[in-house]
Amino acid sequence: xxxxxxxxxxxxxxxxxxxxxxxxxxxxxxxxxxxxxxxxxxxxxxxxxxxxxxxxxxxxxxxxxxxxxxxxxxxxxxxxxxxxxxxxxxxxxxxxxxxxxxxxxxxxxxxxxxxxxxxxxxxxxxxxxxxxxxxxxxxxxxxxxxxxxxxxxxxxxxxxxxxxxxxxxxxxxxxxxxxxxxxxxxxxxxxxxxxxxxxxxxxxxxxxxxxxxxxxxxxxxxxxxxxxxxxxxxxxxxxxxxxxxxxxxxxxxxxxxxxxxxxxxxxxxxxxxxxxxxxxxxxxxxxxxxxxxxxxxxxxxxxxxxxxxxxxxxxxxxxxxxxxxxxxxxxxxxxxxxxxxxxxxxxxxxxxxxxxxxxxxxxxxxxxxxxxxx
Numbered sequence: 001x002x003x004x005x006x007x008x009x010x011x012x013x014x015x016x017x018x019x020x021x022x023x024x025x026x027x028x029x030x031x032x033x034x035x036x037x038x039x040x041x042x043x044x045x046x047x048x049x050x051x052x053x054x055x056x057x058x059x060x061x062x063x064x065x066x067x068x069x070x071x072x073x074x075x076x077x078x079x080x081x082x083x084x085x086x087x088x089x090x091x092x093x094x095x096x097x098x099x100x101x102x103x104x105x106x107x108x109x110x111x112x113x114x115x116x117x118x119x120x121x122x123x124x125x126x127x128x129x130x131x132x133x134x135x136x137x138x139x140x141x142x143x144x145x146x147x148x149x150x151x152x153x154x155x156x157x158x159x160x161x162x163x164x165x166x167x168x169x170x171x172x173x174x175x176x177x178x179x180x181x182x183x184x185x186x187x188x189x190x191x192x193x194x195x196x197x198x199x200x201x202x203x204x205x206x207x208x209x210x211x212x213x214x215x216x217x218x219x220x221x222x223x224x225x226x227x228x229x230x231x232x233x234x235x236x237x238x239x240x241x242x243x244x245x246x247x248x249x250x251x252x253x254x255x256x257x258x259x260x261x262x263x264x265x266x267x268x269x270x271x272x273x274x275x276x277x278x279x280x281x282x283x284x285x286x287x288x289x290x291x292x293x294x295x296x297x298x299x300x301x302x303x304x305x306x307x308x309x310x311x312x313x314x315x316x317x318x319x320x321x322x323x324x325x326x327x328x329x330x331x332x333x334x335x336x337x338x339x340x341x342x343x344x345x346x347x348x349x350x351x352x353x354x355x356x357x358x359x360x361x362x363x364x365x366x367x368x369x370x371x372x373x374x
Contacts, residue, residue: 024119029072031112033057045098045118062089068116071104075114081105089118092351151187159184203341207241207364208249210299214274217253226261226272234275241364242297248338255331256301256357263305263355273302279360295344295360302357308350316348 019026025042027035035053043049046061053061062068067087074082083103090098100118107113162180169177218231242249257272264270277298308316317336339346344361 024117026115026117027053027058028107028110029058029114029116030110031076033059033069033072035061036113042118045120061091063091068102071102072114072116075104075106076112079106092354155184155188203245203248205243205245205342208244208246210239210242210249210276210297211235211237213246213249214253214276214299216250217257218274220254221257221261221272225258228266228268229261229264229270229272231257232271232273234273236276236278239276239278239297243362243364244342248342252335252338252359253299253301255335259331260301260303260305260355260357263303263307265305267305269304271304273300275300275302295362297361297363299359299361300356301359303355304353305355307352307355308348313348313350317346 019039020041022039023041025045026039027042028037030036034057035050038046038050038053043053046053048061058072059066059069066089067084068089071082071084081104083101085101086099087102088099098120100120103117103119105115107115159181162177162184166174166177166181214233214235218233221229222231253274257274260272261270264272277300279296279298317332336346339359339361342361344359346357346359349356349358
């Protein structure tokens, strides 16, 4: 091999290493519309290896009629770079609602070839939504404190009066006084649940083994509401401890698994996936602090139920929003509050037969491992 060829090969190897190190998906499309090259982030994004990507045209990996396809043609026609923002390239293969900014540029050395960089907007939107969830939870905090004082006291008087009437009315009217007592008790229970939101004490946290928490939740689920549902585990055994309150984590994941089981219902093919993973590249800034917070721990609860209605998805963590006939709409709001109090992020992606709740949380900052019983 000539010295120039050696230099070119070395340069090509360095370029490949550099592209694979970038967190954003980058692909090259030839004149026939096929993928000729893709970095590691692109293979992860499209859930396909480079060999699979090369076998199909790019149209196979994006939604039908995607703006990405017309953008490629614009670059070829104009011979210049073209950008487009907030494009949904989500498919059943790579998940729904994959909103990206697209940067496309021609390749002078290869006529009709186009290089495309995708910058996913999902994380930024997750952060915005999480702040919205926290604001909603704070609004419920004030409401809960007011309700506890202004409603529970008169309710006790109403219930007492109904009990006195019960002893002096005939059997036909006694059913009505019993109804008053039952409905009063139901309102008191609802107010009690809302009082949880008014607890502003700092969360007591320690290193927690998330797999022990998930195993505990799994046992509770399989002995009760999810006894007929298959629960699949995909855990990263090398995962570091999560910096959290164990009891509150149990509450969070028990709520998520219970929601998944109720969504599946009596489907004999119902499945719930519990998975854990380490994502070291996720960092964000939080209000009131100059430090950037790292959220490398990803915990997922996924079910194959019918999915969440699209119009309800953006408001799923708001108080009093529910898909259940008799639901209070406070369960997921409380989950969002707990995760927010831990400095984490929770998000839901949903499509037919695939609803995913993804929780991102900080790892324990110290060196001590989590207790196996925690």
